[in-house]
Amino acid sequence: MLDVAAEAGVSPMTVSRVINARxxxxxxxxxxxxxxxxxxxxxxNVAARSLVTSAELRxxxxxxxxxxxxxxxxxxxxxxxxxxxxxxxxxxKGGQGGRPPEAAALKRLIASGVSGVILAPPLGESxxxxxxxxxxxxxxxxxGAYAVEGAICxxxxxxxxxxxxxxxxxxxxxxxxxxxxxxxxQAASAERLAGFYSAVREADxxxxxxxxxxxxxxxxxxxxxxxxxxxxPPTAIFASNDDMAAAAVSVAHRRHLDVPGELTVVGFDDxxxxxxLWPPLTTVHQPxxxxxxEALGLLAAQIAGGEPVSAGRDRVLDHEIITRLxxxxxx
Numbered sequence: 001m002l003d004v005a006a007e008a009g010v011s012p013m014t015v016s017r018v019i020n021a022r023x024x025x026x027x028x029x030x031x032x033x034x035x036x037x038x039x040x041x042x043x044x045n046v047a048a049r050s051l052v053t054s055a056e057l058r059x060x061x062x063x064x065x066x067x068x069x070x071x072x073x074x075x076x077x078x079x080x081x082x083x084x085x086x087x088x089x090x091x092x093k094g095g096q097g098g099r100p101p102e103a104a105a106l107k108r109l110i111a112s113g114v115s116g117v118i119l120a121p122p123l124g125e126s127x128x129x130x131x132x133x134x135x136x137x138x139x140x141x142x143x144g145a146y147a148v149e150g151a152i153c154x155x156x157x158x159x160x161x162x163x164x165x166x167x168x169x170x171x172x173x174x175x176x177x178x179x180x181x182x183x184x185x186q187a188a189s190a191e192r193l194a195g196f197y198s199a200v201r202e203a204d205x206x207x208x209x210x211x212x213x214x215x216x217x218x219x220x221x222x223x224x225x226x227x228x229x230x231x232x233p234p235t236a237i238f239a240s241n242d243d244m245a246a247a248a249v250s251v252a253h254r255r256h257l258d259v260p261g262e263l264t265v266v267g268f269d270d271x272x273x274x275x276x277l278w279p280p281l282t283t284v285h286q287p288x289x290x291x292x293x294e295a296l297g298l299l300a301a302q303i304a305g306g307e308p309v310s311a312g313r314d315r316v317l318d319h320e321i322i323t324r325l326x327x328x329x330x331x
Contacts, residue, residue, distance in 0.1 A: 007036035020085075020304055057087035057300060060109050060138075062101060062129065063120035064094025066216035067243045069271035070288060074120050074143065077292030085300055090114055097214065098122040098183060100129045110136045116299045117141075118292070122186045124148055139302050141295035146187035147314070152302065154295040156319040158188045161284045162195030162238075164321055165266055168282075169236045170203045173329045174264060177206060178227035178234035180213045180220060180244050192240050192268065209234055213244045220247025228255065228263075235330040236264035242273040245281050249326065260328035270322055279325035287317055 001019075005012045010029055017025045018033040025033075036042070061078055065071045082089050092109045094101045100123055101109075109117075110132065116139040123129050124142025130151070133140050140151040147153065169177060179196050182189035193210075200206045209230050211223035220239060224247055227234055239245035245267030249259050257263045259279055267274055270285035294315060 001042075003040055004033065004036045004042050007040060008032040020301070024305075057082075057085055057303070058090065058112075058114050059087055059296065059299065060090045060092060060112075060114040060117040061120070062092045062094060062106075062109070062117060062123050064096070064098050064100070064123060065120055066097055066214060066219075067241060067269075067271065067273075069242065069273040070215075070269060071120065073271055073288035074292045077289030078118060078296055080289070081293035081296040085296070087296070087300065094123055097216070098185075100126045103128070103132070106132050110138065114138065115303050118295050118299060119143065119145070119151075120292075121145065121188065122183055124151065124153070125186055139299055141299040143291050143295050144186070144188050146191070152295065152298045152313050152315065154291050154298065154315045154317070155188070156286050156291070156317055158191035159195040159198070161268070161286070161319040161321075162192040163199045164195075165238060165268070165284055166196045166199035167202075168321060168323075169238065169264065169266065169327070170199060170206065172236075172264070172327060174234075174236040175203075175206050175330075176209075176232060176234045176236070178209045178211065178224075178230075178237040180211050180223040180227070180237065180239040180248065182213060182215045182240035182244075184212065184214075189240060196238060207234075213240065215241050215243060217243045217247045220244030221251060224248035224251040228252070228257075234263075236266070236327075239265070239267050242267035242269045242271045242281060242283055245283065245326075246273050246277050249277055249279075249281075260326050262331065264327045264330070266327060274322075274324070282324045282327040283322050285320040285322045287319075291317060 119142040121144035124145030213219035267283040274281040
């Protein structure tokens with residue numbers, strides 16, 4: 001680190017701040033440090049950093065999500081970022097269906113000495129969890145959450161993403177659209193529905209049908225059955241996540257409907273579920289691994305910088321529409 005500081009013409013503290021993603025370094029100084037790191041081939045000693053900052057980088061991860069594919073990507077992102085920072089993770093799983101962990105388990109996590117907590121959706125919007133962590137004075141980072149007081153929120157623009165996907169369906173010629181809602185307790189679900197309706201209002205002659213899901217495959221089966229029982233049924237179904245979209249494809253196959261010839265199906269998230277069925281899903285790519293890694297990085301920087309718990313922030317990452325084989329023009 002001293003060599004990097006000498007090469008860049010800055011103090012060792014500035015190098016430390018750049019390496020640990022801490023605030024207080026201007027863009028020019030940061031660029032010089034990064035260039036020196038590249039030139040010298042410097043790699044931080046993770047073990048030494050862990051010894052020095054072990055108290056700062058002991059981070060709790062609370063998770064419970066009905067989509068196994070989403071959670072796989074989320075935990076991979078957390079683990080990968082933690083490994084580069086020498087962070088120690090303490091995992092706590094909530095109840096089934098996205099329910100928060102028991103109060104006693106949450107108290108044990110708080111008492112274990114973690115200095116911050118990452119919350120996977122939908123727990124980033126759980127009043128019980130937020131209140132307990134807030135009372136304990138623990139910094140929080142909530143993935144996929146909106147405007148959580150005192151927490152870093154890392155997400156995509158769900159409304160814009162759903163709007164763009166719906167516009168794609170309308171551009172293909174679909175005028176009978178079905179939409180499967182996600183967990184009603186999550187702000188992202190309402191934002192995706194709002195984006196869907198926003199695009200529908202811009203087009204003429206579009207009929208819509210809505211069915212409630214909860215982001216699980218099972219709920220997607222029931223919702224797809226409900227939509228396809230309508231008279232007339234939709235020519236396209238937009239599900240609020242890939243698991244429910246996969247369920248809609250399964251229902252279509254059971255009814256001997258060709259996808260996409262007789263029914264277009266699109267999803268949201270771009271998890272492995274989107275490419276492990278036939279046909280592979282057109283979907284919104286939500287960078288789940290990157291969201292989780294960004295949450296850990298921002299939380300670690302807040303802890304290292306001694307920022308107050310009330311210093312929440314909102315970080316919005318980019319999304320992308322991924323076109324595969326589950327969409328076509330209506331017959």
